[in-house]
Amino acid sequence: xxxxxxxxxxxxxxxxxxxxxxxxxxxxxxxxxxxxxxxxxxxxxxxxxxxxxxxxxxxxxxxxxxxxxxxxxxxxxxxxxxxxxxxxxxxxxxxxxxxxxxxxxxxxxxxxxxxxxxxxxxxxxxxxxxxxxxxxxxxxxxxxxxxxxxxxxxxxxxxxxxxxxxxxxxxxxxxxxxxxxxxxxxxxxxxxxxxxxxxxxxxxxxxxxxxxxxxxxxxxxxxxxxxxxxxxxxxxxxxxxxxxxxxxxxxxxxxxxxxxxxxxxxxxxxxxxxxxxxxxxxxxxxxxxxxxxxxxxxxxxxxxxxxxxxxxxxxxxxxxxxxxxxxxxxxxxxxxxxxxxxxxxxxxxxxxxxxxxxxxxxxxxxxxxxxxxxxxxxxxxxxxxxxxxxxxxxxxxxxxxxxxxxxxxxxxxxxxxxxxxxxxxxxxxxxxxxxxxxxxxxxxxxxxxxxxxxxxxxxxxxxxxxxxxxxxxxxxxxxxxxx
Amino acid sequence: xxxxxxxxxxxxxxxxxxxxxxxxxxxxxxxxxxxxxxxxxxxxxxxxxxxxxxxxxxxxxxxxxxxxxxxxxxxxxxxxxxxxxxxxxxxxxxxxxxxxxxxxxxxxxxxxxxxxxxxxxxxxxxxxxxxxxxxxxxxxxxxxxxxxxxxxxxxxxxxxxxxxxxxxxxxxxxxxxxxxxxxxxxxxxxxxxxxxxxxxxxxxxxxxxxxxxxxxxxxxxxxxxxxxxxxxxxxxxxxxxxxxxxxxxxxxxxxxxxxxxxxxxxxxxxxxxxxxxxxxxxxxxxxxxxxxxxxxxxxxxxxxxxxxxxxxxxxxxxxxxxxxxxxxxxxxxxxxxxxxxxxxxxxxxxxxxxxxxxxxxxxxxxxxxxxxxxxxxxxxxxxxxxxxxxxxxxxxxxxxxxxxxxxxxxxxxxxxxxxxxxxxxxxxxxxxxxxxxxxxxxxxxxxxxxxxxxxxxxxxxxxxxxxxxxxxxxxxxxxxxxx
Ligand SMILES: Cc1ncc(COP(=O)(O)O)c(C=O)c1O
Ligand SMILES: Cc1ncc(COP(=O)(O)O)c(C=O)c1O
Numbered sequence: 001x002x003x004x005x006x007x008x009x010x011x012x013x014x015x016x017x018x019x020x021x022x023x024x025x026x027x028x029x030x031x032x033x034x035x036x037x038x039x040x041x042x043x044x045x046x047x048x049x050x051x052x053x054x055x056x057x058x059x060x061x062x063x064x065x066x067x068x069x070x071x072x073x074x075x076x077x078x079x080x081x082x083x084x085x086x087x088x089x090x091x092x093x094x095x096x097x098x099x100x101x102x103x104x105x106x107x108x109x110x111x112x113x114x115x116x117x118x119x120x121x122x123x124x125x126x127x128x129x130x131x132x133x134x135x136x137x138x139x140x141x142x143x144x145x146x147x148x149x150x151x152x153x154x155x156x157x158x159x160x161x162x163x164x165x166x167x168x169x170x171x172x173x174x175x176x177x178x179x180x181x182x183x184x185x186x187x188x189x190x191x192x193x194x195x196x197x198x199x200x201x202x203x204x205x206x207x208x209x210x211x212x213x214x215x216x217x218x219x220x221x222x223x224x225x226x227x228x229x230x231x232x233x234x235x236x237x238x239x240x241x242x243x244x245x246x247x248x249x250x251x252x253x254x255x256x257x258x259x260x261x262x263x264x265x266x267x268x269x270x271x272x273x274x275x276x277x278x279x280x281x282x283x284x285x286x287x288x289x290x291x292x293x294x295x296x297x298x299x300x301x302x303x304x305x306x307x308x309x310x311x312x313x314x315x316x317x318x319x320x321x322x323x324x325x326x327x328x329x330x331x332x333x334x335x336x337x338x339x340x341x342x343x344x345x346x347x348x349x350x351x352x353x354x355x356x357x358x359x360x361x362x363x364x365x366x367x368x369x370x371x372x373x374x375x376x377x378x379x380x381x382x383x384x385x386x387x388x389x390x391x392x393x394x395x396x397x398x399x400x401x402x403x404x405x406x407x408x409x410x411x412x413x414x415x416x417x418x419x420x421x422x423x424x425x426x427x428x429x430x431x432x433x434x435x436x437x438x439x440x441x442x443x444x445x446x447x448x449x450x451x452x453x454x455x456x457x458x459x460x461x462x463x464x465x466x467x468x469x470x471x472x473x474x475x476x477x478x479x480x481x482x483x
Numbered sequence: 484x485x486x487x488x489x490x491x492x493x494x495x496x497x498x499x500x501x502x503x504x505x506x507x508x509x510x511x512x513x514x515x516x517x518x519x520x521x522x523x524x525x526x527x528x529x530x531x532x533x534x535x536x537x538x539x540x541x542x543x544x545x546x547x548x549x550x551x552x553x554x555x556x557x558x559x560x561x562x563x564x565x566x567x568x569x570x571x572x573x574x575x576x577x578x579x580x581x582x583x584x585x586x587x588x589x590x591x592x593x594x595x596x597x598x599x600x601x602x603x604x605x606x607x608x609x610x611x612x613x614x615x616x617x618x619x620x621x622x623x624x625x626x627x628x629x630x631x632x633x634x635x636x637x638x639x640x641x642x643x644x645x646x647x648x649x650x651x652x653x654x655x656x657x658x659x660x661x662x663x664x665x666x667x668x669x670x671x672x673x674x675x676x677x678x679x680x681x682x683x684x685x686x687x688x689x690x691x692x693x694x695x696x697x698x699x700x701x702x703x704x705x706x707x708x709x710x711x712x713x714x715x716x717x718x719x720x721x722x723x724x725x726x727x728x729x730x731x732x733x734x735x736x737x738x739x740x741x742x743x744x745x746x747x748x749x750x751x752x753x754x755x756x757x758x759x760x761x762x763x764x765x766x767x768x769x770x771x772x773x774x775x776x777x778x779x780x781x782x783x784x785x786x787x788x789x790x791x792x793x794x795x796x797x798x799x800x801x802x803x804x805x806x807x808x809x810x811x812x813x814x815x816x817x818x819x820x821x822x823x824x825x826x827x828x829x830x831x832x833x834x835x836x837x838x839x840x841x842x843x844x845x846x847x848x849x850x851x852x853x854x855x856x857x858x859x860x861x862x863x864x865x866x867x868x869x870x871x872x873x874x875x876x877x878x879x880x881x882x883x884x885x886x887x888x889x890x891x892x893x894x895x896x897x898x899x900x901x902x903x904x905x906x907x908x909x910x911x912x913x914x915x916x917x918x919x920x921x922x923x924x925x926x927x928x929x930x931x932x933x934x935x936x937x938x939x940x941x942x943x944x945x946x947x948x949x950x951x952x953x954x955x956x957x958x959x960x961x962x963x964x965x966x
Contacts, residue, residue: 007635011634053585054581056581072548100542139622215489301583301815302816320494330786333554
């Protein structure tokens with residue numbers, strides 16, 4: 001018997017995801033393709049994640065030029081790079097210890113970058129003030145969120161509860177039990193375009209009070225998996241609600257710069273809170289998260305995110321500082337990517353024209369994609385898809401026939417996982433099932449990313465259409481046979 | 484009263500470090516210098532951390548060229564970069580999803596890099612086999628270590644104990660209580676050049692059994708803060724010991740490529756274990772850590788490290804995988820830096836001559852530094868310093884006179900913190916006190932990094948000498964006055 005068989009129950013209780021089932025099959029299929037095995041497709045199209053560059057969208061030249069010059073300062077001597085690129089790189093290098101991206105930084109990040117993030121926030125929020133003291137940069141926003149959860153959740157009796165939307169981005173939910181907390185699900189209303197309803201928050205809270213102590217509310221806006229955007233009015237209601245119920249508000253706002261709907265506008269919780277004035281604006285405790293991964297910069301691989309804390313007691317801030325400092329610091333190039341994402345070239349700068357062309361190209365592709373996704377999925381029997389207003393994903397409802405559900409059960413798979421496995425194997429499209437994100441009992445969904453080049457989106461939709469038509473036809477034949 | 488006042492006791496109990504006291508004074512002094520305040524020095528020399536580039540050592544051109552080309556692939560078209568650089572970059576890009584460093588990678592890291600790390604380990608260990616399955620890349624080795632601690636330590640009764648060297652690199656020790664574990668200190672023998680002695684491990688274990696359940700032994704080799712290197716014989720004894728006592732062995736081997744002593748050689752625990760043969764080589768559970776931060780590559784800011792797990796039950800490996808997957812992935816450029824650090828250019832490669840010149844320059848500087856540190860510190864009354872055989876630091880013993888100790892107590896400071904504060908304020912040298920790392924009751928020490936350019940080391944030693952002489956003179960005058 002080995003020592004580590006007796007491992008932390010917190011770690012032991014972490015469940016593997018259905019994603020793993022799909023990823024394993026994907027690996028197998030790709031191996032077979034490399035070995036020359038004939039399939040109805042030449043490559044797997046992976047639209048399971050929000051990862052613009054993996055999907056084939058190009059990184060922004062401005063960001064890459066500045067970062068390359070920071071890494072290899074010889075490039076500063078070449079006039080191949082635009083002058084504003086060289087100036088930005090020079091300035092960033094001057095902000096690094098030893099003028100090198102190879103040095104550790106302060107725990108909270110390079111102070112000048114933190115300062116510029118606070119200026120971005122103030123600008124974004126129409127002047128609601130932001131103090132750099134309240135910002136922590138880390139290796140991606142996921143990590144910041146984990147750290148804040150570590151502060152709010154711990155083993156206690158009754159257990160501490162966190163209100164989490166259903167459906168919800170999965171990794172967040174994963175960590176909660178391992179920290180000793182419990183998930184209190186609240187359901188987004190699919191029929192109302194996945195909007196959050198305060199009555200539902202109230203219901204979830206009431207039902208939870210018997211078995212846990214609710215301490216915090218987690219919101220994703222713009223949403224993931226569904227790409228809804230919350231209205232200002234709804235946010236005001238939520239702020240009233242958390243204030244009355246004394247909940248800490250966690251606002252995951254990483255998709256704030258991916259907004260598509262004509263009448264949709266992103267407003268941050270920080271801003272709405274600030275505009276609501278005293279006493280709310282001085283008392284409601286808020287953590288807002290943002291990232292270099294999500295947005296047109298989309299540098300997921302460089303790992304840069306931040307959290308801004310609002311109205312948190314200074315004594316607690318000290319402990320949060322201590323917690324972040326255990327992790328040394330976020331990667332310097334991720335910190336810089338965040339800075340460049342939030343402070344892009346402005347009209348008049350030498351880099352602006354190219355920057356503008358590149359971002360407009362991405363914007364147009366994404367607008368095209370969500371239009372096509374809506375058209376096509378809503379025309380297929382057995383599918384329906386609420387409008388995508390922001391974010392990276394379409395989240396479509398699947399109406400699976402009883403025989404497909406039965407077949408899935410026979411195979412020990414959840415029905416939508418079964419659908420996704422078959423879509424992967426037969427059409428070479430990797431998506432994720434709704435069961436991964438939570439869904440209303442008896443409903444089924446499929447998530448796929450729409451932040452991908454137009455041609456790729458078209459090919460994905462073509463494959464889905466063909467597969468789905470065939471799938472439904474076979475299924476109805478089976479069902480007819482049975483009658 | 485706010486929700487977050489009631490925060491996790493694990494977070495609340497984390498103690499701030501004396502390092503914070505010193506860092507705050509450093510900031511203040513640097514601000515004053517910028518404002519033109521006259522001081523006996525023009526800049527603060529920070530030798531508190533192991534951060535080669537912050538200290539002014541240059542990054543390796545090969546590494547930076549490859550990474551810059553990966554970030555900005557336009558550079559691949561320029562023949563300004565050596566052909567092997569371009570080949571390496573092209574290959575690395577081909578290993579990224581979407582051929583971009585901006586995509587997320589697999590949880591464990593880019594598979595081809597993991598594969599090459601396993602080949603490095605096999606080569607390093609004279610053929611002892613290594614499976615890529617057992618390797619996890621993360622955002623620095625510190626993070627890997629934290630994850631493995633999360634598996635081994637948890638709230639239980641009796642508490643689970645970890646044997647930790649005194650003195651020890653501080654961040655590791657910090658996390659233990661917050662995970663529910665307890666530190667069992669074992670003392671390195673300063674008189675024997677800071678060697679680890681198995682009798683001392685036995686003593687520590689025996690004394691701990693009354694109040695906790697020892698489950699793991701943490702070793703730093705080459706050491707930090709003292710730069711000792713463990714002998715093969717001593718490692719064999721340790722392996723016997725952990726096998727008998729059923730302890731999980733954590734080998735922090737991040738300084739494995741910084742070796743100075745003429746007769747010193749680094750041997751990994753993995754190798755010694757492998758060479759000891761059955762049954763030990765199949766049963767002793769080991770985690771070995773390495774990093775892109777420590778070594779001539781020294782890319783601390785890019786954040787890349789790994790852990791190799793040996794003899795860990797496959798069922799447990801699954802949980803460890805789940806734990807790492809919560810953190811998405813390590814930064815891509817940190818992963819690549821790790822790859823390049825472990826697989827540098829070889830004789831015959833176009834980049835080799837420059838690579839060789841640069842690394843030889845660093846090597847010579849460091850050899851010069853440790854020679855000078857030993858000469859000078861051991862000639863100053865009140866100082867003694869064991870030979871530095873490897874790693875980044877000199878760890879010198881300070882013999883402080885009673886009046887200095889009393890003065891420190893009056894100020895509410897630990898005696899060596901007091902010394903370091905005065906050294907900082909009067910001579911502009913930032914070092915860290917032994918109290919930060921743990922030390923034998925009644926002894927005092929000072930740690931400073933020796934991985935710095937020669938001229939800077941000379942200036943640091945000059946300042947220490949002048950300050951120390953003055954400090955001891957004033958102190959003895961005070962003491963004479965009192966008589
Ligand atoms: C809602 C949400 N938050 C956070 C993240 C993680 O982002 P980061 O790369 O900054 O850790 C994601 C990634 O998909 C996300 O969807
Ligand atoms: C012994 C030891 N382990 C680990 C680390 C952390 O290294 P990394 O940058 O890979 O997290 C350090 C840093 O100083 C160290 O001294």
